[in-house]
Amino acid sequence: MSEVLKIENVRKYFGKFAAVDDISFGLKEGGIYLLVGPNGCGKTTLVNCISGIYNPEEGNVYYRDEDITGEAMYKISRRGLVRTFQIASPFLSLTTLENMLVAVPKNAGENIFFSLFKPSWMDSEVTAVKQASELLGVLGLKHVWNMPANTLSGGELKLLEIGRALMCGAETILLDEPVGSIDPKLCHQIFNHVLRLRDEMGLTFLVIEHRLEVAAQYADHVFAMDRGKLLTEGTAEEVFEDPRVITSYLGE
Amino acid sequence: MIDLLGLTVSQASGLSQLIIDIAMYFGAFVIVAMALNFQYGNAGVPNMGCAVQVIAGGFTVSAITTRVTFMIVKAAGLPLMPYASDYDWVYNNPHNVAVVTNPFIETHTMLGISLLLFSLALALVLGSAIGYIISLPAIRLRSTYLMITLITMADASQIFGRNIPAICGGTLGVFVPNVFAWYLGNRGIILAVVTLLIGIIAFFIFRTMLNSPYGRLMRAIRENDGTVESVGKNVVGIRRNILMFASGITALTGVMWAFYASYVVDNLFMRADWTYWPWLMLILGGPGNNAGTFLGCALIIALRRIILISKWSLEQYLFFPIAYVENILLGVLLIAVIIFRPRGLIPEKLLYIPGINYRKMVTGEAQVDLGDSAMPKAETEGGEPE
Ligand SMILES: Nc1ncnc2c1ncn2[C@@H]1O[C@H](COP(=O)(O)OP(=O)(O)O)[C@@H](O)[C@H]1O
Ligand SMILES: [Mg+2]
Numbered sequence: 001m002s003e004v005l006k007i008e009n010v011r012k013y014f015g016k017f018a019a020v021d022d023i024s025f026g027l028k029e030g031g032i033y034l035l036v037g038p039n040g041c042g043k044t045t046l047v048n049c050i051s052g053i054y055n056p057e058e059g060n061v062y063y064r065d066e067d068i069t070g071e072a073m074y075k076i077s078r079r080g081l082v083r084t085f086q087i088a089s090p091f092l093s094l095t096t097l098e099n100m101l102v103a104v105p106k107n108a109g110e111n112i113f114f115s116l117f118k119p120s121w122m123d124s125e126v127t128a129v130k131q132a133s134e135l136l137g138v139l140g141l142k143h144v145w146n147m148p149a150n151t152l153s154g155g156e157l158k159l160l161e162i163g164r165a166l167m168c169g170a171e172t173i174l175l176d177e178p179v180g181s182i183d184p185k186l187c188h189q190i191f192n193h194v195l196r197l198r199d200e201m202g203l204t205f206l207v208i209e210h211r212l213e214v215a216a217q218y219a220d221h222v223f224a225m226d227r228g229k230l231l232t233e234g235t236a237e238e239v240f241e242d243p244r245v246i247t248s249y250l251g252e
Numbered sequence: 253m254i255d256l257l258g259l260t261v262s263q264a265s266g267l268s269q270l271i272i273d274i275a276m277y278f279g280a281f282v283i284v285a286m287a288l289n290f291q292y293g294n295a296g297v298p299n300m301g302c303a304v305q306v307i308a309g310g311f312t313v314s315a316i317t318t319r320v321t322f323m324i325v326k327a328a329g330l331p332l333m334p335y336a337s338d339y340d341w342v343y344n345n346p347h348n349v350a351v352v353t354n355p356f357i358e359t360h361t362m363l364g365i366s367l368l369l370f371s372l373a374l375a376l377v378l379g380s381a382i383g384y385i386i387s388l389p390a391i392r393l394r395s396t397y398l399m400i401t402l403i404t405m406a407d408a409s410q411i412f413g414r415n416i417p418a419i420c421g422g423t424l425g426v427f428v429p430n431v432f433a434w435y436l437g438n439r440g441i442i443l444a445v446v447t448l449l450i451g452i453i454a455f456f457i458f459r460t461m462l463n464s465p466y467g468r469l470m471r472a473i474r475e476n477d478g479t480v481e482s483v484g485k486n487v488v489g490i491r492r493n494i495l496m497f498a499s500g501i502t503a504l505t506g507v508m509w510a511f512y513a514s515y516v517v518d519n520l521f522m523r524a525d526w527t528y529w530p531w532l533m534l535i536l537g538g539p540g541n542n543a544g545t546f547l548g549c550a551l552i553i554a555l556r557r558i559i560l561i562s563k564w565s566l567e568q569y570l571f572f573p574i575a576y577v578e579n580i581l582l583g584v585l586l587i588a589v590i591i592f593r594p595r596g597l598i599p600e601k602l603l604y605i606p607g608i609n610y611r612k613m614v615t616g617e618a619q620v621d622l623g624d625s626a627m628p629k630a631e632t633e634g635g636e637p638e
Contacts, residue, residue, distance in 0.1 A: 051482070077484035085482070091475035094468065097614060098603060101465070102472040103483040109465030110485075112493045116460050118607065125465060125608060133614040145614045148602065168483040 004029045004204050005050070005081065005172055010059035012042075012049050019045040020056065021228035027172070032198055033206045034215050036239070037225030038249055043208045044086055046225075047174050051083040052076040063172070078105065082170035086177045086208075088157035090149035090164075097145045099160055100132035101125075103167035132167060139163050139193060155186045162193065172204040179214060191218045212240055212249065224248070272440040274553060276512055279447030282549045283454055283505045284526060285533045286542060287498040290458050293539035293600075294467060295494045296474025298395050301386055301402030303526035304409045305499040308382040309375040309506020311413060313428050314420035314516035317371045318349070321429045324363065325353050338417040342424055349427040357433040364431045368446070371431070371507045379503025383496035390491055406523055413518035425517025428510050440512075447508045454501050459542060463605050470494065471540075471603065524579065529556075532582060536589050538596025547597055555582070 003026035012020040019042045027033055037043050049056045052073035060069045063081050090099050101107070107128060108114055109121030136142045139159045144152055152160065158178055165173050175194070179187040195218060197203050209215045216222070216236040224231045224239050226248035232239055239245055284302055291297045299305075319335075326332050330352050333344035357364045389401045413420050420426055435442045461467055469490065472480050477487045510516045529552060537548025556578060563577045570577070589596070611617065 053478075072486075073481045074484050074486050077482055082484075083482060085479070089476050089479045091472040091479065093475060093600070093602075094471060095602065097610060098468055099472075102469060102480065102485075105484055107465050110469045112461070112466060112497055115464040115466035116457065118460075118464070121465060122608070125605075126613070129608070129610060129613045136614070142614065146611070164479070164483060 002029065003027060004064060005206070006062040007050060008060045008062070010046070010049055010056045010061065012045055012054055012056045018228050020049060022059070023225070023228075023230050024059075025223060025230065025233065027204055027206060029204055030198060030202050031204055031220045032194060032218055033204075034219035034222045034236075035206060035208050035225060036212055036215075036222060036245075037210065037231075039210050041225045041248075042228040043210070043225060044176055047083055047176050047206075047208060050076075051081070051174060077168060077170075080169060080171035081174070082165045082168055082172070083174040084161040084165050084176055084178065086180060088154070088161050090152070090157055090160055092150040093148055095146050095148055096136065096141055096152065096156075096160060097129070097132055099149055100135065100163055100167045101128055103164045104128040104131070105169050132163075135163050135166055138196075140189075155182050155190075158182060158186075158190060159193075162190070166197065166203075170203065172206070174206045174208070176208045177210065178207060179209065184214070187214050191215060194218065212245075216240065269438075269440065270557075272438065272444050274557065275444040276440065276447055277553050278549060279444060279451045280505045280509055280512070281530060281533065281553060282451050282546065283447075284502050284530045285537075285545045285549045286451075286454055286458050287502045288530050288534050289539060289542060289545045290462070290470075290501075291494055291498045293534060293541070293545070294462055294474060295470040295491065296477075297390065297491055297495060298399045299386075299402055299495070299498070300399040300527055300531075301406045302502060302530050303406035303521055303523050304386065304402070305379055305382060305502035306506040306509065306526045307406070307409045307413065307521045308379040308499065309371075309503035309508075310510045310516050310521055311409075311419050311506075312375045312378050312503065313371050313507050313510035314426050315418065316374060317367060317431075318345075318426065318428050320370070321353055321357075321367055322348060325356050328356065330356060338422075342417050342421045342426065345421060345426045349429055354430045354433045357429060357431060359434070361434040364434045367429065368431045368511075371511075372450075372504055375503040375507045376500040379506075380496040380500040382503070383499025384492065386499070387492040387495040390488075390495065403523065403527070406527060410518045410521065410523070413521075420516040420518060423517070425515055425520075427515050430514055431511060443508065443512050447505075447512075450504050450508065454504075455542060457501075462542075463603070465605075468603055468605075529582070532586050532589075535586065535596060538598040538600060540600030541598060544596050544598035544600075552582070555585075 006026040008024045010020055010023050011018055023046060035043055045054065048054045050061050052071050055070035060067055062068065063076070063079055068076050068079065091102060094102070107121065108124040114120045136145055139162065141156060141159055141163065144156060149157065149160065162175065162178060179190055194205055194207070198205060207215055207219065219236055221233065222236050222239040223233045224242070224245045231244050231248060232242045284306060288299060288302055291299045322332055322335055332348050332352055334340040335344055335348060386402055386405055390398055393401060414423055432439050432442050469485065473487055473490060481487045506521065509520065513520055533548035533552045534545060536551060537546065538544030559578045559581055563574055566577065567574050
């Protein structure tokens with residue numbers, strides 16, 4: 001299997017403070033990767049560097065062997081590398097279904113002029129609704145399809161984050177704390193969705209999580225970060241028994 | 253100044269003129285307010301530079317249509333006084349327009365109509381160009397800073413108009429040809445009718461766009477532009493298209509207003525008139541839906557008329573100049589709306605895309621109520637789709 005996402009010596013500074021300090025790793029296609037680290041260690045900043053929100057000061061990001069460092073977020077997303085947000089960021093006044101539909105790539109009706117000619121976009125809209133409806137079924141969100149996002153619960157919003165990423169044709173998904181502030185039962189439900197999507201659609205996931213235990217059983221490979229640096233990597237057991245990781249969480 | 257002009261005319265010829273005037277005002281402002289609703293109400297672009305978009309149309313008429321007309325009139329062999337230098341352009345303008353050009357259009361209907369259509373088409377193009385220019389800071393700036401920048405741009409364009417005589421005669425202004433000179437009845441009627449017609453066409457265009465996936469995308473950008481970007485949409489490009497299109501439409505108002513006033517001078521397009529009042533209309537009526545825009549527009553125009561007519565009876569009680577009454581009252585209204593009805597008189601509804609049965613496609617069950625709309629079961633957001 002080839003490496004679908006590769007980052008090399010990425011550094012991102014805020015002033016003199018290196019939030020991401022010389023990080024390199026690669027993700028193989030179809031893997032579920034877990035990135036752990038205490039709060040404030042730079043996980044979100046790293047995701048921002050990969051997804052195009054930040055242009056890292058040093059280092060490179062490669063997606064499918066193409067250098068995408070510093071590319072605009074929407075271009076990176078069109079390549080199939082999509083991220084979700086730690087703080088769920090739905091379109092609050094749109095319904096669940098509409099939230100999903102906005103993510104459809106190349107919707108003919110989303111052109112300022114073609115929107116005036118309904119026959120030109122009817123077909124692509126209907127296809128999109130079918131796809132969205134199917135995904136809502138998979139994620140168990142069908143019962144709220146017609147509710148504005150501002151009425152959804154925290155867990156439903158997290159699922160919607162994933163649904164939106166899937167809807168836009170993502171092949172590699174960076175999930176920034178997909179189960180942050182969510183009860184354990186729903187956590188496992190969400191991770192089971194992730195497993196299923198990997199198995200059925202061959203997607204690659206990088207899951208960010210600051211708690212060690214929640215996601216461990218689902219990950220093929222774990223990275224541990226502390227203060228902007230990559231401490232260690234390996235299987236869940238290897239990483240969690242590493243004294244440096246334990247110290248990073250518990251202190252000296 | 254505009255109002256005084258309107259008032260004197262309406263007093264001169266009674267009630268029917270008042271109605272025509274109000275129709276003209278409504279037509280002109282509803283276009284601006286609808287375009288603002290498109291930009292701010294739906295896409296969340298806080299365009300505080302509506303005036304510059306209107307000015308684009310006004311200056312098109314004064315600087316280009318007038319010259320083109322002169323060229324045609326000259327080619328027809330009529331004795332125009334020179335207008336090449338700034339001085340001649342300004343000082344010979346009343347003669348050239350009133351004595352030579354207008355009588356010529358009186359007998360050449362097709363010329364008048366062509367000049368009108370030419371001005372509208374050109375304003376659409378130049379308005380869009382202005383939209384492109386004002387979209388440049390929109391790339392870097394967010395809400396508050398963008399608002400300030402656009403206010404400044406509108407003021408700057410007024411200053412350009414005042415100081416470059418070639419545009420609209422500097423502080424003196426220039427007369428523009430009466431493209432309706434061929435119409436024998438009341439000129440106000442045909443101006444109001446054409447303006448309202450443009451308003452109606454614009455309404456249907458905006459409505460179709462808003463009730464489509466594009467409208468959904470616009471609302472999504474308003475709610476969370478970062479998220480839209482994260483699913484692969486070029487938000488900057490979309491915003492730019494929105495600004496360009498809305499600017500083009502708004503510029504049409506500038507054209508009609510210039511013909512209505514038969515005269516263009518920089519303060520025909522004051523920031524208060526063409527930026528603040530459309531905003532007030534939008535906020536009062538309720539951003540995000542055209543029905544609210546109509547209501548807000550009608551209310552503000554009616555209110556301004558009432559203030560205009562009745563303010564003199566207040567004069568003896570005031571401790572400040574009477575000219576400020578209108579601005580003070582409307583300012584107070586704006587504050588009151590923001591405090592007591594922040595979502596406006598008609599709150600925004602859920603998106604409605606007609607002709608697709610979303611419910612059936614998602615849940616598999618046929619719709620029992622409300623035809624085939626995607627409305628929720630009469631919750632707070634419910635109601636008739638526009
Ligand atoms: N925009 C920013 N400006 C300055 N410092 C920032 C910014 N974003 C994050 N940081 C800092 O960078 C560090 C890493 O933050 P973050 O990546 O959000 O951590 P994590 O996601 O691992 O909790 C923190 O110390 C945070 O304060
Ligand atoms: Mg984080």
